[in-house]
Amino acid sequence: MKNILKRRVVVIGNGMVGYKFCEKLVAKNSDKQFEILVFGEEIRPAYDRVHLSSYFTGTSAEDLLMAPLSWYTENGIKLVLGDPIISIDRDHKVVTSLKGVVANYDVLIFATGSAAFVPPIPGVEKDGVFVYRTIEDLDMTIAHGKKAKIGVVIGGGLLGLEAAKAVSDMGLETHVVEFAPRLMPRQLDEAGGLILKNKIEDLGIKVHLNKNTASIEGEETVTGLLFKDGTELKADLLVISAGIKPRDELATKIGLAVGPRGGIMVNDMLQTTDSNIYAIGECALYKNMIYGLVAPGYEMADVVVNQLIGAEKQFAPYDMSTKLKLLGVDVASFGDCFGTENECQTIIYEDKQKGVYKRMNISLDGKTLFGGILVGEAENYNMLLQTTKNKIVLPPNPEDLMLGARGGKGAAEGSGVESLPDDALICSCEAVSKGLIVDIVKDASDIDFVGVKASCKAGSGCGGCVPMVKDIIAATKKSMGIMVRNTICEHFDYTRQELFSLIKVNNLTNYNQILDKHGKGNGCEICKPALASILASIYNEFILKQDTIQDSNDRYLANLQKGGSYSVVPRIPGGEITPDKLIVIGEVAKKYNLYTKITGGQRIDMFGAHVSQLPDIWEELVKAGFESGHAYGKSLRTVKSCVGSTWCRYGLHDSVGFAIELENRYRGLRAPHKFKSGVSGCIRECAEAQSKDFGIIATEKGWNLFVCGNGGSKPQHAVLLATDIDKETCIQYLDRFLMFYIKTAEPLTRTATWLNKLEGGIDYLKQVVVNDSLGIAQQLEEEMNFMINTYKCEWKEVVENPELRKRFTHFANSKETDPTIEFKVERGQKFPVNWVS
Amino acid sequence: MTNTWIEVCSINDVPENGGTCVKVDDKQIAVFNFTRTGKWYATDNMCPHKQQMILSRGMIGDKAGEPKVACPFHKKTFSLETGQCLSGEDYHISTYEIKVEAGTIYIAI
Ligand code: SRM
Ligand SMILES: Cc1cc2nc3c(=O)[nH]c(=O)nc-3n(C[C@H](O)[C@H](O)[C@H](O)COP(=O)(O)OP(=O)(O)OC[C@H]3O[C@@H](n4cnc5c(N)ncnc54)[C@H](O)[C@@H]3O)c2cc1C
Numbered sequence: 038m039k040n041i042l043k044r045r046v047v048v049i050g051n052g053m054v055g056y057k058f059c060e061k062l063v064a065k066n067s068d069k070q071f072e073i074l075v076f077g078e079e080i081r082p083a084y085d086r087v088h089l090s091s092y093f094t095g096t097s098a099e100d101l102l103m104a105p106l107s108w109y110t111e112n113g114i115k116l117v118l119g120d121p122i123i124s125i126d127r128d129h130k131v132v133t134s135l136k137g138v139v140a141n142y143d144v145l146i147f148a149t150g151s152a153a154f155v156p157p158i159p160g161v162e163k164d165g166v167f168v169y170r171t172i173e174d175l176d177m178t179i180a181h182g183k184k185a186k187i188g189v190v191i192g193g194g195l196l197g198l199e200a201a202k203a204v205s206d207m208g209l210e211t212h213v214v215e216f217a218p219r220l221m222p223r224q225l226d227e228a229g230g231l232i233l234k235n236k237i238e239d240l241g242i243k244v245h246l247n248k249n250t251a252s253i254e255g256e257e258t259v260t261g262l263l264f265k266d267g268t269e270l271k272a273d274l275l276v277i278s279a280g281i282k283p284r285d286e287l288a289t290k291i292g293l294a295v296g297p298r299g300g301i302m303v304n305d306m307l308q309t310t311d312s313n314i315y316a317i318g319e320c321a322l323y324k325n326m327i328y329g330l331v332a333p334g335y336e337m338a339d340v341v342v343n344q345l346i347g348a349e350k351q352f353a354p355y356d357m358s359t360k361l362k363l364l365g366v367d368v369a370s371f372g373d374c375f376g377t378e379n380e381c382q383t384i385i386y387e388d389k390q391k392g393v394y395k396r397m398n399i400s401l402d403g404k405t406l407f408g409g410i411l412v413g414e415a416e417n418y419n420m421l422l423q424t425t426k427n428k429i430v431l432p433p434n435p436e437d438l439m440l441g442a443r444g445g446k447g448a449a450e451g452s453g454v455e456s457l458p459d460d461a462l463i464c465s466c467e468a469v470s471k472g473l474i475v476d477i478v479k480d481a482s483d484i485d486f487v488g489v490k491a492s493c494k495a496g497s498g499c500g501g502c503v504p505m506v507k508d509i510i511a512a513t514k515k516s517m518g519i520m521v522r523n524t525i526c527e528h529f530d531y532t533r534q535e536l537f538s539l540i541k542v543n544n545l546t547n548y549n550q551i552l553d554k555h556g557k558g559n560g561c562e563i564c565k566p567a568l569a570s571i572l573a574s575i576y577n578e579f580i581l582k583q584d585t586i587q588d589s590n591d592r593y594l595a596n597l598q599k600g601g602s603y604s605v606v607p608r609i610p611g612g613e614i615t616p617d618k619l620i621v622i623g624e625v626a627k628k629y630n631l632y633t634k635i636t637g638g639q640r641i642d643m644f645g646a647h648v649s650q651l652p653d654i655w656e657e658l659v660k661a662g663f664e665s666g667h668a669y670g671k672s673l674r675t676v677k678s679c680v681g682s683t684w685c686r687y688g689l690h691d692s693v694g695f696a697i698e699l700e701n702r703y704r705g706l707r708a709p710h711k712f713k714s715g716v717s718g719c720i721r722e723c724a725e726a727q728s729k730d731f732g733i734i735a736t737e738k739g740w741n742l743f744v745c746g747n748g749g750s751k752p753q754h755a756v757l758l759a760t761d762i763d764k765e766t767c768i769q770y771l772d773r774f775l776m777f778y779i780k781t782a783e784p785l786t787r788t789a790t791w792l793n794k795l796e797g798g799i800d801y802l803k804q805v806v807v808n809d810s811l812g813i814a815q816q817l818e819e820e821m822n823f824m825i826n827t828y829k830c831e832w833k834e835v836v837e838n839p840e841l842r843k844r845f846t847h848f849a850n851s852k853e854t855d856p857t858i859e860f861k862v863e864r865g866q867k868f869p870v871n872w873v874s
Numbered sequence: 875m876t877n878t879w880i881e882v883c884s885i886n887d888v889p890e891n892g893g894t895c896v897k898v899d900d901k902q903i904a905v906f907n908f909t910r911t912g913k914w915y916a917t918d919n920m921c922p923h924k925q926q927m928i929l930s931r932g933m934i935g936d937k938a939g940e941p942k943v944a945c946p947f948h949k950k951t952f953s954l955e956t957g958q959c960l961s962g963e964d965y966h967i968s969t970y971e972i973k974v975e976a977g978t979i980y981i982a983i
């Protein structure tokens with residue numbers, strides 16, 4: 038079919054922005070009025086440079102691709118890879134590639150991005166000196182890193198710190214060298230930079246500020262750095278991350294205007310000085326500014342696509358607010374972060390011990406937020422950014438905005454999305470406004486986050502806006518009069534608490550029966566384990582009676598490991614074990630060639646068993662008096678103990694004995710999530726009881742009981758529930774507390790999160806558990822007693838039942854173990870080989 | 875073109891509303907007994923995400939009526955009908971024809 042109007046668009050560069058341009062143009066190209074031809078210098082199609090560092094931690098080059106090669110073909114895009122454009126004839130509108138491909142264009146797009154800026158330090162050409170921009174750079178760095186011990190990164194900005202993480206992930210001693218007196222000088226002020234420095238140094242990375250590198254030492258290969266102040270630093274691997282340099286060499290060659298410090302000059306339409314040629318992304322210089330982030334690049338792509346289809350859209354100065362996780366530390370800066378563009382007053386919050394720094398620059402009348410900085414904790418970033426951008430009038434205590442709800446009470450998470458105007462930009466990567474999300478929800482009121490994401494791409498980029506998108510969905514539904522409840526999944530229109538009651542009251546014992554009666558469809562991987570947990574918490578029946586509704590670890594009573602083998606963790610209550618039992622573990626591990634490790638829970642884990650070996654291994658362990666440690670279950674893990682009064686010169690009571698008693702009492706008890714405990718013999722707290730779901734510390738007069746602590750990703754200290762109580766009272770409160778949690782928490786909610794959401798907080802919990810304000814204490818205790826009395830070791834049941842043992846095979850039609858499971862040997866033990874990518 | 879049917883196992887080898895793995899030549903195939911609808915499915919046993927031989931041990935169910943299996947490792951889900959990844963990524967697994975005759979399961983590769 039002929040189309041005389043067909044226009045050929047040639048794109049130079051297939052990086053993140055070049056790709057996004059294609060994606061956006063394809064979406065508008067339904068009449069096939071454009072023919073798209075893309076030249077990329079790199080050998081692979083565009084990949085996600087923003088997440089480049091995850092390449093060090095196992096993400097494959099494939100995983101990083103923005104879209105597979107097939108995507109380009111399917112959308113009629115011709116993609117030439119590994120072949121840069123080297124000359125352009127503007128008069129005849131023809132481009133020529135290195136390999137000699139010649140193509141004419143109607144419209145030409147420069148999306149050539151930038152290269153790492155390498156300052157002219159003597160010695161930069163030496164072996165072992167790298168930049169950090171492409172997958173090839175990373176491959177070379179990784180290869181060299183295998184022989185290196187000390188890695189140094191020049192540059193303490195955003196990219197430098199990313200590179201430092203990568204160097205430290207390679208296991209090298211890591212140093213960061215920064216010219217300025219603080220880290221991230223462009224985003225952080227002095228105090229913020231200092232907090233970040235402390236946090237990074239806590240990770241074992243050394244930071245050297247105020248350092249101007251004079252030369253790079255070494256014969257052929259780098260051996261160190263010499264600074265202008267005369268000091269030196271050893272290095273056998275060096276990554277230079279001192280900034281970016283726009284790739285404008287081709288543009289310069291063909292006479293397009295470029296800035297004095299680089300970058301192809303563009304106007305509001307993103308046209309270069311040749312109106313048929315546009316420049317977008319990191320190569321474009323707009324109003325004297327190079328935008329080194331993806332979001333403005335994507336916006337540029339959108340502007341040009343709009344130009345091409347004849348719509349009116351112009352580029353405007355773009356907000357450079359960012360929120361990042363650098364080396365595990367949240368860092369965000371937004372708006373006028375230094376408070377230099379406005380007359381303002383500053384509110385600062387600093388907690389040096391926790392490593393948190395927050396700063397807000399507000400107007401003198403206290404009504405407007407201009408900008409600020411967050412280090413160490415940036416949960417409220419989205420709301421603060423929106424408040425700044427939309428000039429929302431600040432509340433009387435503006436610090437609440439940055440400090441959030443304090444003292445476990447107060448504003449619910451995400452409150453406030455209602456106050457945002459419809460044009461508030463929520464997802465800056467994909468330029469999605471609040472209004473668009475609201476409209477999508479209004480059109481399809483049963484839509485969820487996944488649906489919204491599919492429909493407008495919000496949240497598909499860096500992911501930073503996801504919580505806010507979810508809040509907007511919930512708020513919109515609420516405004517439409519739809520009750521938003523945390524129903525379990527598409528198959529059950531009930532909360533976990535409601536289902537718990539329904540099952541109990543109606544005496545339902547079987548998943549299918551419950552699905553038929555109270556649900557719809559055929560279930561899924563969310564409601565099956567959730568219901569399995571409820572059933573176990575009510576009836577305490579052997580969980581393999583309904584094995585296919587159990588999560589995979591529960592189904593095999595062992596933890597699934599990388600590669601497909603399983604681990605075995607026998608219970609060692611309180612961490613106390615006899616030499617004979619230690620020997621048994623050693624013997625079993627040796628016999629089945631299992632990797633052994635002391636866990637963080639005071640017991641021993643044996644890894645690398647084939648599924649078919651599990652019953653045999655358990656049989657030997659059970660015979661020696663061990664039982665399942667439920668390391669696989671959402672149930673009690675361990676009760677850690679300190680050695681306590683029996684040995685310790687400070688010990689007040691027998692913490693080991695109490696820990697063992699508690700571990701045996703609650704072993705196997707299924708709950709909405711796993712729960713852990715610790716008992717310490719005095720306030721020195723060697724068992725870390727205050728970081729546990731329940732923790733007990735001996736006092737002169739008895740025991741103090743703490744509840745709802747958490748380690749893990751969001752650590753939280755446990756809070757005091759009762760003081761100076763005796764053992765019996767302690768157990769009584771615990772029975773009530775645990776059963777109350779089991780009955781009311783949402784699926785996969787640890788006690789800490791449960792308490793955070795519990796209306797009334799710890800005061801209410803105290804009322805229920807200690808003062809029996811709901812009059813349910815006796816019932817809770819009885820329910821707990823039932824659970825304790827019906828406990829059985831699950832491993833033993835399998836060991837003794839030939840029918841059950843048969844289920845532990847890899848193949849139904851062969852006795853073989855899985856031939857794809859492979860191990861390697863390191864430090865004298867076996868390990869799974871890494872994920873294949 | 876008709877494929878040859880290969881006998882792989884008995885229906886008793888596959889748990890209700892669950893799966894098992896069978897070996898056909900050097901290939902690992904996951905066989906699912908979707909008891910709730912009375913249907914049987916056969917797919918690759920390998921999850922394309924991290925290339926783990928595991929799908930037969932995944933939980934099955936449906937998403938808006940589309941039968942699916944969830945990989946035990948990272949819970950990516952795949953349609954049992956088409957093999958398409960249903961959790962928003964570009965993965966795909968192969969599905970195979972399957973039939974049950976007199977309590978014996980046959981698949982065609
Ligand atoms: C083996 C062990 C690491 C070790 O070598 O020491 C371990 C290993 C795993 N932990 Fe852990 N955790 C281990 C102690 C801990 C601790 C320390 C402790 O218990 O004192 C913590 C922090 C304390 C806490 O939980 O509050 C811990 C916090 C987590 C978390 C984060 C929980 C949270 O609330 O954020 C997860 C993820 C989850 O459960 O969702 C996790 C999940 C896991 C899983 C189950 C991940 C998985 O799904 O495969 C790992 C399973 C290994 C396996 O297959 O056996 N593990 N994990 C430790 C086993 C202890 C034991 O004997 O049972
Ligand atoms: C490690 C790292 C971490 C980052 N983290 C973040 C972050 O957290 N947030 C954020 O917003 N941004 C981040 N960035 C920046 C972000 O990656 C860039 O803004 C984005 O990639 C710019 O896209 P682009 O298409 O303009 O340039 P690029 O992605 O660099 O693509 C340009 C492409 O053009 C090719 N090219 C150049 N000249 C030619 C030619 N003559 N012919 C053919 N092809 C050519 C290049 O080889 C390259 O493939 C990070 C960057 C790095 C390196």
Ligand code: SF4
Nearest residue numbers: 679685688718719723
């Ligand atoms: S907590 Fe107290 S009793 Fe226990 S080991 Fe430490 S000092 Fe000793």
Ligand code: FES
Nearest residue numbers: 921923924945948
């Ligand atoms: S290996 Fe299957 S989801 Fe990751």
